[in-house]
Amino acid sequence: MSDLDKTDLLMGLGLSPNQAKVYLTILKLGNATFLQIAKSSSVRREDVYKVLPALEKMGLAEKLLGKPAIIRATPVAGALTSLILDEKVKSDERIASMKAKFQVIANAKWEQPMAVGEKESLYALLPEGKAVISKLTSLIDNSKINVSWINSLTEISHITSLLFAEINRAIHNRVEIKVIIEDFKPDESQQKQLQHTLNSESINIRFHRQPLKRFIVFDGSEAMISTNRKSVSENASALWTTDANLIGVLDGYFETAWSESEELKQTTSN
Numbered sequence: 001m002s003d004l005d006k007t008d009l010l011m012g013l014g015l016s017p018n019q020a021k022v023y024l025t026i027l028k029l030g031n032a033t034f035l036q037i038a039k040s041s042s043v044r045r046e047d048v049y050k051v052l053p054a055l056e057k058m059g060l061a062e063k064l065l066g067k068p069a070i071i072r073a074t075p076v077a078g079a080l081t082s083l084i085l086d087e088k089v090k091s092d093e094r095i096a097s098m099k100a101k102f103q104v105i106a107n108a109k110w111e112q113p114m115a116v117g118e119k120e121s122l123y124a125l126l127p128e129g130k131a132v133i134s135k136l137t138s139l140i141d142n143s144k145i146n147v148s149w150i151n152s153l154t155e156i157s158h159i160t161s162l163l164f165a166e167i168n169r170a171i172h173n174r175v176e177i178k179v180i181i182e183d184f185k186p187d188e189s190q191q192k193q194l195q196h197t198l199n200s201e202s203i204n205i206r207f208h209r210q211p212l213k214r215f216i217v218f219d220g221s222e223a224m225i226s227t228n229r230k231s232v233s234e235n236a237s238a239l240w241t242t243d244a245n246l247i248g249v250l251d252g253y254f255e256t257a258w259s260e261s262e263e264l265k266q267t268t269s270n
Contacts, residue, residue, distance in 0.1 A: 019055060225241070225250070
């Protein structure tokens with residue numbers, strides 16, 4: 001791997017071009033002075049003086065006291081851990097800030113949407129991307145009675161990991177959640193993984209050995225239907241609807257599939 005490739009990798013971890021060049025230079029030289037680093041990295045000496053304090057704060061380099069001062073790099077493994085922790089802190093702070101702002105928006109007074117007839121059937125095609133997950137989040141949050149869900153193990157595990165808090169909140173609010181894993185022939189390790197992922201003590205889980213239609217119905221009044229069989233929600237579009245007739249058909253399909261499905265055997269850890 002060339003130095004240019006290594007520099008690009010470090011920049012992908014959040015370092016500036018000069019920070020990446022200086023850090024790579026220190027790694028290659030071992031212990032080095034400011035002047036040696038500047039010459040070897042092709043970064044101006046005055047810029048090296050600016051870059052090194054930032055690398056120290058990141059946990060990527062340390063300055064040994066003395067005359068002249070000696071700089072040495074933190075080993076790559078330790079440096080990577082430091083960068084990951086730093087990004088996690090920043091991410092957690094951004095998420096907390098976003099949640100606070102969304103809460104303010106949610107509590108604000110808005111004009112009420114134009115009322116639609118109770119029997120009016122609405123449809124929306126949700127494009128690939130975050131729209132599907134966003135809609136699922138809203139529907140789970142607003143569920144009051146039950147959720148009926150058919151999907152693959154991969155997709156169910158993926159969505160559950162993304163919406164863990166929302167699903168647990170629904171369970172706490174006594175929403176009945178019934179899940180059918182379609183086209184599934186589980187072994188013991190898969191069953192253990194599934195029980196851990198889906199909290200099988202609170203969710204009714206069954207599996208069907210044949211491929212089935214993939215959809216999820218909320219309180220018998222709204223549904224999301226997969227429009228293709230791609231494995232991950234962000235890569236697949238979905239149809240949302242309030243059509244009572246269509247939802248009735250889906251409810252009937254689910255009950256038939258449920259009766260034909262097998263219960264997930266409870267396994268115990270050794």
